[in-house]
Amino acid sequence: MWSVLAGVLAVASLGAACTPSVTTVSGTHAPVTVCSGALIFADDFNSFDLEKWQHENTLAGGGNWEFQYYSNNRSNSFTHSGRLFIRPSLTSDQFGEPFLSSGTLNVEGGAPADRCTNPRWWGCERTGSPSNILNPIKSARIRTVNSFSFRYGRVEVRAKMPAGDWLWPAIWLMPAYNTYGTWPASGEIDLVESRGNRAMTHNGLHIGTQEAGSTLHYGPYPELNGWERAHWLRRNTAGYNSNFHRYQLEWTPNYLRFSIDDVELGRATPGNGGFWEYGGFNANPRIENPWRYGSKMAPFDEKFYLIINLAVGGTNGFFPDNVSNPTPKPWWNGSPSAATDFWNGRWGWLPTWNLNSNDGQDASLQVDYVRIWAL
Numbered sequence: 276m277w278s279v280l281a282g283v284l285a286v287a288s289l290g291a292a293c294t295p296s297v298t299t300v301s302g303t304h305a306p307v308t309v310c311s312g313a314l315i316f317a318d319d320f321n322s323f324d325l326e327k328w329q330h331e332n333t334l335a336g337g338g339n340w341e342f343q344y345y346s347n348n349r350s351n352s353f354t355h356s357g358r359l360f361i362r363p364s365l366t367s368d369q370f371g372e373p374f375l376s377s378g379t380l381n382v383e384g385g386a387p388a389d390r391c392t393n394p395r396w397w398g399c400e401r402t403g404s405p406s407n408i409l410n411p412i413k414s415a416r417i418r419t420v421n422s423f424s425f426r427y428g429r430v431e432v433r434a435k436m437p438a439g440d441w442l443w444p445a446i447w448l449m450p451a452y453n454t455y456g457t458w459p460a461s462g463e464i465d466l467v468e469s470r471g472n473r474a475m476t477h478n479g480l481h482i483g484t485q486e487a488g489s490t491l492h493y494g495p496y497p498e499l500n501g502w503e504r505a506h507w508l509r510r511n512t513a514g515y516n517s518n519f520h521r522y523q524l525e526w527t528p529n530y531l532r533f534s535i536d537d538v539e540l541g542r543a544t545p546g547n548g549g550f551w552e553y554g555g556f557n558a559n560p561r562i563e564n565p566w567r568y569g570s571k572m573a574p575f576d577e578k579f580y581l582i583i584n585l586a587v588g589g590t591n592g593f594f595p596d597n598v599s600n601p602t603p604k605p606w607w608n609g610s611p612s613a614a615t616d617f618w619n620g621r622w623g624w625l626p627t628w629n630l631n632s633n634d635g636q637d638a639s640l641q642v643d644y645v646r647i648w649a650l
């Protein structure tokens with residue numbers, strides 16, 4: 276289907292109709308010629324195209340000690356009725372509960388599609404102990420890292436957020452080549468993130484299913500990240516889990532603009548000092564600016580690829596310790612036994628996931644389509 280479309284685009288581009296675009300692309304599913312305004316990547320999820328979407332296979336926990344194990348398994352990621360579903364399940368369903376606190380899980384496989392995709396943070400092999408159990412949740416994270424990356428364009432993803440305590444869905448973009456160095460020096464674009472708790476408040480605000488956010492991460496090294504100046508939230512009292520919404524990014528050589536259902540959420544428009552000044556990093560003259568020879572959009576002037584995942588928990592503070600929730604948050608973010616504490620608190624969160632009704636759809640991140648256009 277795509278190759279036919281790509282062929283049509285390529286043929287069309289030979290005619291006079293193709294206005295060249297500032298957008299650039301790469302990857303196995305990138306069009307040969309990029310015409311202004313053209314659809315350059317799309318998936319309606321009428322089938323699960325693993326040529327487009329590579330699964331992560333890792334225990335790494337996203338660098339935040341998140342509680343999930345990502346693998347390529349149709350129990351956790353599948354397409355059905357024209358939608359992509361990422362559905363969480365319990366690791367103990369597959370391996371038995373004693374395995375969590377005593378088993379060794381090695382996720383490295385021999386086939387090309389079974390290789391461990393992230394060895395950091397004990398990502399390829401872990402041994403469980405009673406105080407530090409193996410990742411108790413199975414889930415999925417898929418990415419276009421080989422099939423498609425692009426610089427500048429318009430993105431629209433129609434999706435429905437999951438509901439269930441401590442679920443953390445994300446649709447985001449990461450740099451294809453780390454041109455300015457490793458995270459966060461080459462940037463991160465978070466199109467949408469939310470929290471699955473139906474009735475969680477923090478400082479009086481509902482920060483669960485009624486909140487969705489978009490964020491940019493950028494900075495010279497992990498401890499110096501200017502995300503707080505590029506972070507926007509929107510509230511919806513019906514909950515982002517109750518309907519599909521269109522999460523949108525417009526990314527140009529002048530700004531990054533996030534919208535939900537065509538209503539702008541926020542935008543970052545750096546001045547001539549670029550994101551170095553935008554993030555306030557110029558206040559310290561001793562730090563070298565890795566973007567000094569890039570454009571004012573650097574690090575957001577290089578190619579990024581798309582990621583869709585459903586994470587759970589973690590200790591980085593995305594779920595603050597002081598939240599108010601119908602059942603208490605079962606782990607502290609400073610706990611060395613966070614995964615064990617989370618698992619021991621499953622009497623509180625597991626019933627909220629409704630895994631046994633309607634094929635676990637409540638707790639699933641659902642995506643209707645992904646579309647990316649050239650500028």
Ligand SMILES: *[C@@H]1O[C@H](CO)[C@@H](O)[C@H](O)[C@H]1NC(C)=O
Binds near residue numbers: 350351413
């Ligand atoms: C896929 O996940 C299911 C549910 O956890 C499990 O029973 C099955 O063994 C898994 N398949 C593989 C090949 O790991």
Ligand SMILES: *[C@@H]1O[C@H](CO)[C@@H](O)[C@H](O)[C@H]1NC(C)=O
Binds near residue numbers: 596597607608
């Ligand atoms: C917030 O959580 C911390 C644990 O991280 C706890 O020590 C502190 O007492 C809490 N503060 C409030 C105001 O509840």
